[in-house]
Amino acid sequence: MSRTPTPTPTPTGSGSGARTGPRVPPRRRIRIGCGAGFADDRIDPAVEVAEHGRLDYLVFECLAERTVALAQLDRLRDPDAGYNEWLEERMEAVLEPCARQGTRIITNMGAANPTAAARVVTEVAHRLGLDGLRVATVTGDDVLHLVKGAQLPLLDGPYEAATANDLRDTVVSANAYLGATPITEALVQGADVVVTGRVADPSLFLAPLMHEFGWPPTDWPLLARGTAVGHLLECAGQLTGGYYADPGTKDVPDLARLGFPLAEVAEDGSFTVTKVPGSGGQLTPATVTEQFLYEVHDPAAHLTPDVTADFSHAHLTHLAEDRVAVTGITGREPPTTLKTSVGYRDGFLATGEISYAGPGAVTRARGAARIVEQRLTAAELTVTEARYDLIGVDAVHRGADATAVEPPEVRLRVAARTPTHLQARRVGREVASLWLNGPYGGAGVTRETRENIAITSVLLPRELVMPGTAVQLTVAGAGTP
Known part of the structure; x- marks a missing residue:
């Protein structure tokens, strides 16, 4: 990945020596901003980029692999749930400025229930007086019927399971990574807001470019x-x-007011990344380089549902403060399969914590851990996995030696996996009992028990996944409560 330093401006105007001649009209450029990078991201930077980014599109990317599996659990409990918990608040914050400026919104906050999420968006629009706002729903990523019980090899996951069929009734979700095409169809239908489920993250941003510039779905370098x-x-x-x-x-200014990025994209696919002037943070070739490498196994072959992208010859030019131009990207045809995330029930997780302070804090905390371990063994609980960590001592670096410098305080954390909820609660109870039955000075006990949803992946032939006909358009105010 190569970089070019900030160029020296070329003089213009009378007497500058600049050539005269017919003006070349500037290339059309589309401005796309990002309003979220994960499910619980901040909302105020999204409002800032919506208000001041002069955007054509604002994208909220809020769906990790575990996020959609947990959302499927929520939907099993309540058919009207299963979408991002901050959807309503985000839409309350950005719908009006986006509608006022003609900015269209694309988001995967639909998670496991895009249809219910779209209803929420139309209801918010109606409350804000934005009747007529068109909201599209993209579904088709839910492929549980194709995966459950199938002899599809698992790409990762439990060692005792080789195929999806081995997971049997523990499977609760299977969501294929859709590409950009169904989103472009929604935009063609005139959607102001597009709500999706599981779509590949970059496809959310690629779709409006394909729509606006008319990029063919087989022009691999452009895609x-x-x-x-x-x-x-x-x-x-x-x-x-x-x-x-x-x-x-690597100091970064004003992180408390970190601004979210946007891109100015030309019809030939060249683009510049920047942020709203005056917002916190910084955007430099160094920050761009780190993000280019994030979650990329092979920079020369980054696999997506739309294209196999080659980032290995990306060229970065530092145009000005917080402005970096990117060129040199190419690509080839995508894989013939779609990655599919499979969520399955994997027992229950119990955590319990207690703090020790003062002289001998580490020794007392280690003694407390041994007590819990011995009692769990004596109780004959089925614990499939357990950890006993001293936070600040060896919770990350296993086997660390804290004898050289005794910390003034330490927190014991016990985490265990059990097959039942009751057994998980008993693990937490053993930690809580240290308060009066363990080494002196223990305090600040907390405990939690929750069901564990694990994630594995399979590959589905793309012809089996049919998202193209699943675009539905609703209009705020047309029958909205």
Whole structure:
């Protein structure tokens, strides 16, 4: 990945020596901003980029692999649930400025229930007086019927399971990564807001470029450049210095007001990434380089449902403060299969924590851990996996030696996996009992028990997944409560 330093401006105007002649009309450019990089991301930077980014499109990318599986559980409990919990608040914040400026919104906040999520968007629009706002729903990613019980090899997951069929009735969800095409269909139908379920992250950003510029679905270099736009923007604040920041080594200004990025994209797929002037953070070739490499196994062959993108010859030019131009992206045809995330029930997780402070804190905490371990063994609980960590000592670096410098305080954390909810609760109870029955000075007990949803993946032949006919359009105010 090569970089070019900030260029020296060329003089213009009378007496500058600049050539005269007919003016070349500027190439059309589309401005796309990112409003979220994960499910619980901040909302105020999205409002900032919506208000001041002069956007054509605003994209909210809020769906991780575990997120959609947990959303499927929510939907099993309540047929009207299963979408992002912050959807309503986000739409309350950005629908009006986006409608006022003609900015269209694309989001995967539909998670496991895009149809219910679209209803929420139309209801918010109606409350805001935006009757006539058109909201499209993209479904078709839910492929549980194709995966459950199938002899599809698992790409990862439990060692005792080789195929999806081995997971049997523990499977609760299967969502294929759709590409950009159904979103472009929704935009063709005139949607102001497009709500999807599981769509590949960069496809959310590629779709409006295909729609606006008329890019053919088989022009691989163009699709790869649009995919690069999405890959850089999809994690929001990561591109503007959030995950890049390392105080004292890589300082980033005003992280408390970190601004979210946007891209200016030309019809040939060349683009510049930037952010709203005055917002916190920074956007430099270094932050762009780190995001280019994020979650990329092979920079020369980044697989997506739309294209196999080649980032290996990307060229970055630092145009000005917080402005980096990107060229050199190419691509080739996509894989013949679609990655599909499979969520399955994997027992229950129990966690319990207790703090020790003062002289001998580490020794007392280690003693407390041994007590819990011995009691869990004596109780003959079925614990399939357990960890006993001293936070601040060895929770990350296993086997660390804390004897050289005794910390003034330490927190014991016990985490265990059990097959039943009752057994998980008993693990937490053993930690809580240390308060009066363990080493002296224990305090600040917390405990939690929850069902564990694990994730594995399979590959589905793309011809089996049929999202194209699943676009539905609703209009705010037309029968909206």
